[in-house]
Amino acid sequence: MTNFNPTLTTDEILTKDAHLIQSFANLDALKQDSARTAIVRGKGAYVYDSEGNELIDGIGGLWCVNVGHGRQEIIDAVTAQLQQLDYYSTFYNFTHPAAAMLSEKIASLAPGHLNSVYFSNSGSVANDTAVRMLHHYNNRLGRPKKKKILSRIGAYHGSTHLAMAMTTPLYSEGWDTAAEGLVHHLKCPNAYREAGDMTEAEFLDFLLDDLREAIESLGAENIACFVAEPVMGAGGVIVPPEGYHKRMADICAQNEIKFVADEVVTAFGRLGHMFASEDVFGTQPDIINTAKGLTSGYQPLAATIVSDEIYDVISRPGGMFLHGMTYSGHPAAAAAGLANIGIMESEGLPQQVQTTGKVFENSLRALEDMDIVGEVRGSHFMMGIEFVKDKETKEVFSDEHQVGLRIAQAAQKRGLIARPLGNIAILSPTLILTEEEIARIGVILRESIAEVTREVR
CATH class of the missing domain: 3.40.640.10 (Type I PLP-dependent aspartate aminotransferase-like (Major domain))
Known part of the structure:
Protein backbone atom coordinates (compact mmCIF):
# COMPACT_ATOMS: atom_id res chain seq x y z
CA MET A 1 0.00 0.00 0.00
CA THR A 2 1.24 3.48 -0.91
CA ASN A 3 0.17 6.19 1.53
CA PHE A 4 0.60 9.95 1.50
CA ASN A 5 3.84 10.89 3.26
CA PRO A 6 3.86 14.45 4.70
CA THR A 7 7.54 14.21 5.68
CA LEU A 8 9.11 13.99 2.23
CA THR A 9 12.18 16.14 1.67
CA THR A 10 12.26 18.76 -1.07
CA ASP A 11 14.42 16.53 -3.27
CA GLU A 12 12.05 13.60 -2.78
CA ILE A 13 9.02 15.73 -3.64
CA LEU A 14 10.58 17.17 -6.77
CA THR A 15 11.80 13.74 -7.94
CA LYS A 16 8.27 12.37 -7.71
CA ASP A 17 6.89 15.58 -9.18
CA ALA A 18 8.66 14.83 -12.46
CA HIS A 19 5.59 12.71 -13.28
CA LEU A 20 3.12 15.57 -12.67
CA ILE A 21 1.96 17.85 -15.49
CA GLN A 22 1.43 21.34 -14.03
CA SER A 23 -1.20 23.72 -15.38
CA PHE A 24 -0.24 26.75 -17.50
CA ALA A 25 3.45 26.01 -17.01
CA ASN A 26 6.60 26.07 -19.07
CA LEU A 27 7.07 22.32 -18.90
CA ASP A 28 10.59 22.52 -20.27
CA ALA A 29 11.63 24.93 -17.50
CA LEU A 30 10.02 22.71 -14.89
CA LYS A 31 12.40 19.91 -15.80
CA GLN A 32 14.83 21.86 -13.63
CA ASP A 33 14.12 21.24 -9.94
CA SER A 34 15.08 24.82 -9.07
CA ALA A 35 12.07 26.10 -11.04
CA ARG A 36 9.56 24.51 -8.66
CA THR A 37 8.33 25.33 -5.18
CA ALA A 38 6.72 22.61 -3.08
CA ILE A 39 4.02 23.97 -0.77
CA VAL A 40 3.48 21.55 2.13
CA ARG A 41 1.31 23.33 4.69
CA GLY A 42 -1.06 26.26 5.10
CA LYS A 43 -2.46 28.21 8.03
CA GLY A 44 -4.45 31.43 7.98
CA ALA A 45 -3.03 33.81 5.40
CA TYR A 46 0.22 31.85 5.08
CA VAL A 47 1.63 28.78 3.36
CA TYR A 48 4.91 27.02 4.06
CA ASP A 49 7.24 25.44 1.52
CA SER A 50 9.25 22.24 1.88
CA GLU A 51 12.28 24.26 3.00
CA GLY A 52 10.34 25.70 5.94
CA ASN A 53 9.88 29.19 4.49
CA GLU A 54 6.77 31.10 5.59
CA LEU A 55 5.05 32.83 2.66
CA ILE A 56 2.05 35.15 2.59
CA ASP A 57 -0.35 33.48 0.16
CA GLY A 58 -0.79 36.52 -2.04
CA ILE A 59 -2.69 34.60 -4.73
CA GLY A 60 -4.99 32.48 -2.56
CA GLY A 61 -3.57 29.37 -4.22
CA LEU A 62 -5.39 30.53 -7.35
CA TRP A 63 -8.07 33.13 -6.55
CA CYS A 64 -9.26 30.81 -3.76
CA VAL A 65 -8.92 30.30 0.03
CA ASN A 66 -11.25 33.21 0.79
CA VAL A 67 -11.62 32.24 4.47
CA GLY A 68 -7.94 31.38 4.90
CA HIS A 69 -6.06 28.12 5.21
CA GLY A 70 -6.65 25.46 7.85
CA ARG A 71 -10.21 26.34 8.87
CA GLN A 72 -11.16 23.50 11.17
CA GLU A 73 -14.88 24.12 10.64
CA GLY A 348 -19.22 38.98 8.43
CA LEU A 349 -16.31 38.43 6.08
CA PRO A 350 -17.75 40.20 3.00
CA GLN A 351 -18.56 43.23 5.15
CA GLN A 352 -15.04 43.14 6.60
CA VAL A 353 -13.60 43.09 3.08
CA GLN A 354 -15.45 46.32 2.30
CA THR A 355 -12.99 47.95 4.72
CA THR A 356 -9.82 45.83 4.59
CA GLY A 357 -10.14 45.34 0.85
CA LYS A 358 -10.00 49.09 0.34
CA VAL A 359 -6.96 49.28 2.62
CA PHE A 360 -5.31 46.61 0.45
CA GLU A 361 -6.31 48.38 -2.75
CA ASN A 362 -4.95 51.72 -1.55
CA SER A 363 -1.72 50.13 -0.30
CA LEU A 364 -1.02 48.75 -3.77
CA ARG A 365 -2.08 51.94 -5.55
CA ALA A 366 0.60 53.74 -3.56
CA LEU A 367 3.14 51.83 -5.69
CA GLU A 368 2.23 53.94 -8.73
CA ASP A 369 4.94 56.42 -7.71
CA MET A 370 7.58 53.86 -8.77
CA ASP A 371 9.39 54.26 -12.10
CA ILE A 372 8.23 51.05 -13.78
CA VAL A 373 4.70 50.83 -12.34
CA GLY A 374 2.40 51.95 -15.14
CA GLU A 375 -0.94 51.21 -13.53
CA VAL A 376 -2.31 49.56 -10.41
CA ARG A 377 -5.86 48.40 -11.05
CA GLY A 378 -8.56 46.18 -9.62
CA SER A 379 -10.85 46.25 -6.63
CA HIS A 380 -10.56 45.14 -3.01
CA PHE A 381 -8.73 41.77 -2.87
CA MET A 382 -8.46 41.41 -6.65
CA MET A 383 -5.57 43.56 -7.89
CA GLY A 384 -3.10 43.79 -10.75
CA ILE A 385 0.08 45.81 -11.18
CA GLU A 386 1.24 46.50 -14.74
CA PHE A 387 4.92 47.26 -15.28
CA VAL A 388 6.12 49.43 -18.15
CA LYS A 389 9.46 50.50 -19.59
CA ASP A 390 8.23 54.08 -20.08
CA LYS A 391 5.37 55.54 -18.03
CA GLU A 392 4.67 58.33 -20.52
CA THR A 393 4.38 56.17 -23.63
CA LYS A 394 3.23 53.01 -21.76
CA GLU A 395 5.89 51.08 -23.69
CA VAL A 396 6.11 47.53 -22.39
CA PHE A 397 9.22 45.55 -21.53
CA SER A 398 10.21 42.90 -24.04
CA ASP A 399 9.45 39.29 -23.19
CA GLU A 400 13.11 38.56 -22.56
CA HIS A 401 13.09 40.86 -19.53
CA GLN A 402 10.43 38.69 -17.79
CA VAL A 403 9.70 41.60 -15.48
CA GLY A 404 6.56 40.14 -13.91
CA LEU A 405 8.27 36.84 -13.19
CA ARG A 406 11.38 38.49 -11.76
CA ILE A 407 9.33 40.68 -9.44
CA ALA A 408 7.33 37.64 -8.30
CA GLN A 409 10.59 35.79 -7.61
CA ALA A 410 12.00 38.77 -5.69
CA ALA A 411 8.79 38.93 -3.65
CA GLN A 412 8.91 35.22 -2.86
CA LYS A 413 12.44 35.62 -1.50
CA ARG A 414 10.98 38.20 0.89
CA GLY A 415 8.03 36.06 1.95
CA LEU A 416 5.19 36.83 -0.49
CA ILE A 417 3.68 34.79 -3.32
CA ALA A 418 2.51 36.95 -6.24
CA ARG A 419 1.37 35.69 -9.63
CA PRO A 420 3.34 36.84 -12.68
CA LEU A 421 1.45 37.36 -15.92
CA GLY A 422 3.83 38.77 -18.52
CA ASN A 423 4.45 42.38 -17.46
CA ILE A 424 1.79 42.16 -14.75
CA ALA A 425 1.80 40.92 -11.15
CA ILE A 426 -1.52 39.72 -9.77
CA LEU A 427 -2.53 39.71 -6.11
CA SER A 428 -5.64 37.83 -4.94
CA PRO A 429 -4.91 36.95 -1.30
CA THR A 430 -7.06 35.34 1.35
CA LEU A 431 -9.76 37.70 2.62
CA ILE A 432 -8.70 37.47 6.26
CA LEU A 433 -5.62 39.70 5.97
CA THR A 434 -4.99 42.10 8.83
CA GLU A 435 -3.92 45.68 8.20
CA GLU A 436 -0.45 44.74 9.47
CA GLU A 437 -0.18 41.95 6.90
CA ILE A 438 -1.45 44.29 4.20
CA ALA A 439 1.25 46.80 5.12
CA ARG A 440 3.88 44.06 4.97
CA ILE A 441 2.74 43.08 1.48
CA GLY A 442 3.12 46.70 0.38
CA VAL A 443 6.68 46.85 1.75
CA ILE A 444 7.67 43.56 0.10
CA LEU A 445 6.30 44.64 -3.26
CA ARG A 446 8.03 48.02 -3.09
CA GLU A 447 11.39 46.41 -2.27
CA SER A 448 10.95 43.75 -4.96
CA ILE A 449 9.97 46.24 -7.66
CA ALA A 450 12.91 48.46 -6.72
CA GLU A 451 15.31 45.52 -6.97
CA VAL A 452 14.12 44.54 -10.45
CA THR A 453 14.04 48.18 -11.57
CA ARG A 454 17.76 48.46 -10.82
CA GLU A 455 18.41 45.32 -12.88
CA VAL A 456 16.46 46.37 -15.99
CA ARG A 457 17.38 50.05 -16.14
Missing part, protein backbone atom coordinates in the same frame (compact mmCIF):
# COMPACT_ATOMS: atom_id res chain seq x y z
CA ILE A 74 -14.60 23.13 6.98
CA ILE A 75 -12.27 20.23 7.70
CA ASP A 76 -14.67 18.87 10.32
CA ALA A 77 -17.68 19.31 8.03
CA VAL A 78 -15.99 17.38 5.21
CA THR A 79 -14.86 14.64 7.61
CA ALA A 80 -18.33 14.28 9.14
CA GLN A 81 -19.92 14.12 5.69
CA LEU A 82 -17.50 11.41 4.51
CA GLN A 83 -18.29 9.38 7.62
CA GLN A 84 -22.03 9.70 6.93
CA LEU A 85 -22.07 9.44 3.11
CA ASP A 86 -18.83 9.35 1.18
CA TYR A 87 -20.29 9.57 -2.32
CA TYR A 88 -23.53 9.45 -4.20
CA SER A 89 -24.47 11.06 -7.47
CA THR A 90 -27.25 13.56 -8.12
CA PHE A 91 -28.13 11.75 -11.35
CA TYR A 92 -31.66 10.77 -12.35
CA ASN A 93 -33.97 10.89 -9.33
CA PHE A 94 -31.26 10.77 -6.64
CA THR A 95 -30.19 13.56 -4.32
CA HIS A 96 -28.66 13.84 -0.86
CA PRO A 97 -28.97 16.33 2.01
CA ALA A 98 -25.70 18.23 1.49
CA ALA A 99 -26.36 19.06 -2.17
CA ALA A 100 -30.00 19.91 -1.46
CA MET A 101 -29.09 22.22 1.42
CA LEU A 102 -26.30 23.97 -0.49
CA SER A 103 -28.45 24.56 -3.57
CA GLU A 104 -31.12 26.16 -1.36
CA LYS A 105 -28.50 28.31 0.37
CA ILE A 106 -26.96 29.54 -2.90
CA ALA A 107 -30.40 30.36 -4.32
CA SER A 108 -31.15 32.42 -1.21
CA LEU A 109 -27.94 34.43 -1.70
CA ALA A 110 -28.03 34.87 -5.48
CA PRO A 111 -29.66 38.05 -6.79
CA GLY A 112 -33.22 38.25 -8.03
CA HIS A 113 -34.75 35.33 -9.85
CA LEU A 114 -31.71 33.00 -9.87
CA ASN A 115 -33.18 30.05 -8.00
CA SER A 116 -31.94 26.88 -9.72
CA VAL A 117 -28.43 25.53 -9.21
CA TYR A 118 -26.42 23.00 -11.21
CA PHE A 119 -23.23 21.75 -9.53
CA SER A 120 -20.01 20.82 -11.32
CA ASN A 121 -16.39 20.69 -10.21
CA SER A 122 -14.69 23.69 -11.85
CA GLY A 123 -15.36 27.15 -13.20
CA SER A 124 -14.50 25.92 -16.69
CA VAL A 125 -17.26 23.32 -16.53
CA ALA A 126 -19.68 25.83 -14.98
CA ASN A 127 -19.17 28.10 -18.00
CA ASP A 128 -19.52 25.18 -20.42
CA THR A 129 -22.71 24.21 -18.61
CA ALA A 130 -24.20 27.67 -19.02
CA VAL A 131 -23.67 27.53 -22.78
CA ARG A 132 -25.04 24.00 -23.11
CA MET A 133 -28.09 25.00 -21.10
CA LEU A 134 -28.73 28.05 -23.26
CA HIS A 135 -28.30 26.09 -26.48
CA HIS A 136 -30.84 23.57 -25.20
CA TYR A 137 -33.07 26.41 -23.99
CA ASN A 138 -33.15 27.93 -27.49
CA ASN A 139 -33.77 24.52 -29.07
CA ARG A 140 -36.81 24.09 -26.84
CA LEU A 141 -38.06 27.52 -27.88
CA GLY A 142 -37.73 26.61 -31.56
CA ARG A 143 -34.68 28.83 -32.14
CA PRO A 144 -32.03 26.31 -33.26
CA LYS A 145 -29.82 28.99 -34.87
CA LYS A 146 -29.54 31.14 -31.74
CA LYS A 147 -26.23 29.65 -30.58
CA LYS A 148 -23.38 32.15 -30.96
CA ILE A 149 -21.54 33.46 -27.90
CA LEU A 150 -20.24 36.96 -27.31
CA SER A 151 -17.11 37.11 -25.18
CA ARG A 152 -14.29 39.67 -24.97
CA ILE A 153 -10.63 40.00 -25.86
CA GLY A 154 -8.87 39.60 -22.53
CA ALA A 155 -11.52 37.30 -21.06
CA TYR A 156 -10.74 34.12 -19.17
CA HIS A 157 -13.57 31.60 -18.85
CA GLY A 158 -11.68 28.33 -18.42
CA SER A 159 -9.54 25.77 -20.19
CA THR A 160 -11.96 23.05 -21.20
CA HIS A 161 -12.37 22.93 -24.96
CA LEU A 162 -15.45 25.16 -25.13
CA ALA A 163 -14.54 27.48 -22.26
CA MET A 164 -11.16 28.10 -23.90
CA ALA A 165 -12.97 29.16 -27.08
CA MET A 166 -14.65 31.87 -24.98
CA THR A 167 -11.31 32.86 -23.46
CA THR A 168 -8.99 35.46 -24.95
CA PRO A 169 -6.88 34.00 -27.80
CA LEU A 170 -3.73 34.68 -25.76
CA TYR A 171 -4.37 31.52 -23.72
CA SER A 172 -4.76 29.20 -26.70
CA GLU A 173 -1.60 30.03 -28.66
CA GLY A 174 -0.50 26.81 -30.33
CA TRP A 175 -3.62 25.01 -29.11
CA ASP A 176 -6.98 24.33 -30.71
CA THR A 177 -10.33 25.35 -29.26
CA ALA A 178 -13.78 23.95 -29.86
CA ALA A 179 -16.54 25.30 -32.03
CA GLU A 180 -14.67 27.44 -34.55
CA GLY A 181 -16.84 30.43 -35.46
CA LEU A 182 -19.16 29.99 -32.48
CA VAL A 183 -17.54 32.73 -30.36
CA HIS A 184 -17.17 36.40 -31.25
CA HIS A 185 -14.75 38.44 -29.13
CA LEU A 186 -15.77 42.02 -28.37
CA LYS A 187 -13.24 44.72 -27.57
CA CYS A 188 -11.47 44.61 -24.21
CA PRO A 189 -12.66 47.24 -21.66
CA ASN A 190 -9.07 48.01 -20.63
CA ALA A 191 -9.01 51.81 -20.48
CA TYR A 192 -5.27 51.95 -19.76
CA ARG A 193 -4.45 50.20 -23.03
CA GLU A 194 -7.48 50.86 -25.24
CA ALA A 195 -9.09 54.22 -24.38
CA GLY A 196 -6.37 56.51 -25.71
CA ASP A 197 -7.52 60.11 -25.31
CA MET A 198 -11.16 59.16 -24.73
CA THR A 199 -12.89 60.12 -21.50
CA GLU A 200 -14.41 57.30 -19.44
CA ALA A 201 -17.87 58.13 -20.83
CA GLU A 202 -16.56 58.19 -24.40
CA PHE A 203 -14.77 54.88 -23.90
CA LEU A 204 -17.98 53.36 -22.56
CA ASP A 205 -19.89 54.54 -25.63
CA PHE A 206 -17.12 53.08 -27.83
CA LEU A 207 -17.55 49.67 -26.16
CA LEU A 208 -21.34 49.81 -26.37
CA ASP A 209 -21.11 50.62 -30.07
CA ASP A 210 -18.85 47.60 -30.53
CA LEU A 211 -21.54 45.39 -28.99
CA ARG A 212 -24.26 46.93 -31.17
CA GLU A 213 -22.14 46.45 -34.29
CA ALA A 214 -21.51 42.80 -33.40
CA ILE A 215 -25.21 42.17 -32.91
CA GLU A 216 -26.02 43.84 -36.21
CA SER A 217 -23.30 41.89 -38.01
CA LEU A 218 -24.01 38.47 -36.50
CA GLY A 219 -27.76 38.89 -36.15
CA ALA A 220 -29.50 38.87 -32.77
CA GLU A 221 -31.41 35.80 -33.92
CA ASN A 222 -28.09 33.91 -33.98
CA ILE A 223 -26.66 35.02 -30.60
CA ALA A 224 -27.42 33.04 -27.45
CA CYS A 225 -25.52 34.99 -24.82
CA PHE A 226 -22.90 37.47 -23.72
CA VAL A 227 -20.48 36.03 -21.14
CA ALA A 228 -18.50 38.45 -18.98
CA GLU A 229 -16.45 38.51 -15.80
CA PRO A 230 -17.46 41.50 -13.61
CA VAL A 231 -13.71 42.15 -13.25
CA MET A 232 -11.48 40.34 -15.72
CA GLY A 233 -9.11 38.11 -13.79
CA ALA A 234 -6.46 36.19 -15.70
CA GLY A 235 -6.72 38.72 -18.53
CA GLY A 236 -4.91 41.24 -16.33
CA VAL A 237 -7.44 42.33 -13.66
CA ILE A 238 -9.44 44.71 -15.85
CA VAL A 239 -12.17 46.84 -14.30
CA PRO A 240 -14.55 48.17 -16.98
CA PRO A 241 -15.81 51.77 -17.15
CA GLU A 242 -18.53 52.87 -14.73
CA GLY A 243 -21.92 51.58 -15.87
CA TYR A 244 -20.47 49.14 -18.42
CA HIS A 245 -22.14 45.92 -17.23
CA LYS A 246 -25.55 47.53 -16.74
CA ARG A 247 -25.53 49.14 -20.18
CA MET A 248 -24.24 45.97 -21.88
CA ALA A 249 -26.91 43.90 -20.13
CA ASP A 250 -29.63 46.34 -21.23
CA ILE A 251 -28.58 46.05 -24.88
CA CYS A 252 -28.50 42.26 -24.58
CA ALA A 253 -32.00 42.20 -23.07
CA GLN A 254 -33.32 44.38 -25.90
CA ASN A 255 -32.07 41.75 -28.34
CA GLU A 256 -33.11 38.63 -26.39
CA ILE A 257 -29.48 37.77 -25.68
CA LYS A 258 -28.90 36.21 -22.27
CA PHE A 259 -26.41 37.91 -19.93
CA VAL A 260 -24.08 35.41 -18.23
CA ALA A 261 -21.91 36.66 -15.37
CA ASP A 262 -18.74 34.64 -14.82
CA GLU A 263 -18.33 35.19 -11.06
CA VAL A 264 -15.91 32.31 -10.62
CA VAL A 265 -13.49 34.76 -8.98
CA THR A 266 -15.62 37.70 -7.85
CA ALA A 267 -18.29 35.86 -5.84
CA PHE A 268 -18.16 35.02 -2.14
CA GLY A 269 -16.52 38.07 -0.69
CA ARG A 270 -13.60 38.98 -2.93
CA LEU A 271 -15.16 42.33 -3.83
CA GLY A 272 -16.96 42.73 -0.50
CA HIS A 273 -20.24 40.95 -1.32
CA MET A 274 -21.45 37.38 -1.72
CA PHE A 275 -22.14 38.17 -5.38
CA ALA A 276 -20.76 41.21 -7.21
CA SER A 277 -23.14 41.41 -10.17
CA GLU A 278 -26.00 43.26 -8.49
CA ASP A 279 -24.39 44.68 -5.35
CA VAL A 280 -21.30 46.12 -7.06
CA PHE A 281 -22.23 46.49 -10.73
CA GLY A 282 -26.00 46.93 -10.63
CA THR A 283 -26.83 44.07 -12.99
CA GLN A 284 -29.29 41.18 -12.82
CA PRO A 285 -27.75 38.35 -14.87
CA ASP A 286 -29.74 35.52 -16.40
CA ILE A 287 -27.04 33.10 -15.24
CA ILE A 288 -24.21 33.39 -12.70
CA ASN A 289 -21.33 30.93 -12.70
CA THR A 290 -19.19 30.56 -9.61
CA ALA A 291 -16.53 28.26 -8.13
CA LYS A 292 -13.30 29.04 -6.18
CA GLY A 293 -14.72 31.05 -3.26
CA LEU A 294 -17.76 28.76 -3.04
CA THR A 295 -15.70 26.31 -0.95
CA SER A 296 -12.61 28.52 -0.58
CA GLY A 297 -10.89 25.80 -2.60
CA TYR A 298 -11.18 23.21 0.18
CA GLN A 299 -13.05 20.96 -2.25
CA PRO A 300 -13.50 21.22 -6.05
CA LEU A 301 -16.99 22.61 -6.58
CA ALA A 302 -18.66 25.02 -9.01
CA ALA A 303 -22.21 26.18 -9.53
CA THR A 304 -24.21 27.39 -12.53
CA ILE A 305 -27.13 29.40 -11.15
CA VAL A 306 -29.95 30.00 -13.62
CA SER A 307 -33.04 32.17 -13.74
CA ASP A 308 -36.55 30.89 -13.16
CA GLU A 309 -37.40 31.71 -16.77
CA ILE A 310 -34.57 29.56 -18.16
CA TYR A 311 -35.32 26.71 -15.78
CA ASP A 312 -39.01 26.77 -16.66
CA VAL A 313 -38.13 26.23 -20.33
CA ILE A 314 -35.52 23.49 -19.90
CA SER A 315 -37.75 21.61 -17.42
CA ARG A 316 -40.84 21.52 -19.66
CA PRO A 317 -42.40 18.13 -20.35
CA GLY A 318 -41.21 16.18 -23.33
CA GLY A 319 -37.44 16.30 -22.98
CA MET A 320 -34.46 15.17 -20.90
CA PHE A 321 -31.73 17.27 -19.28
CA LEU A 322 -28.89 15.43 -21.02
CA HIS A 323 -26.00 16.97 -19.13
CA GLY A 324 -24.23 15.60 -16.07
CA MET A 325 -20.95 14.98 -14.27
CA THR A 326 -20.01 12.05 -12.05
CA TYR A 327 -19.04 14.36 -9.21
CA SER A 328 -21.81 16.96 -9.55
CA GLY A 329 -22.88 17.94 -6.04
CA HIS A 330 -20.37 15.58 -4.40
CA PRO A 331 -21.38 15.20 -0.71
CA ALA A 332 -17.98 16.24 0.69
CA ALA A 333 -17.74 19.23 -1.65
CA ALA A 334 -21.26 20.37 -0.81
CA ALA A 335 -20.51 20.04 2.91
CA ALA A 336 -17.40 22.19 2.42
CA GLY A 337 -19.48 24.81 0.62
CA LEU A 338 -22.04 24.97 3.43
CA ALA A 339 -19.35 25.29 6.10
CA ASN A 340 -17.46 27.89 4.07
CA ILE A 341 -20.53 30.08 3.60
CA GLY A 342 -21.33 29.60 7.28
CA ILE A 343 -17.94 31.06 8.22
CA MET A 344 -18.42 34.02 5.88
CA GLU A 345 -21.82 34.80 7.35
CA SER A 346 -20.96 34.28 11.02
CA GLU A 347 -17.76 36.36 10.78
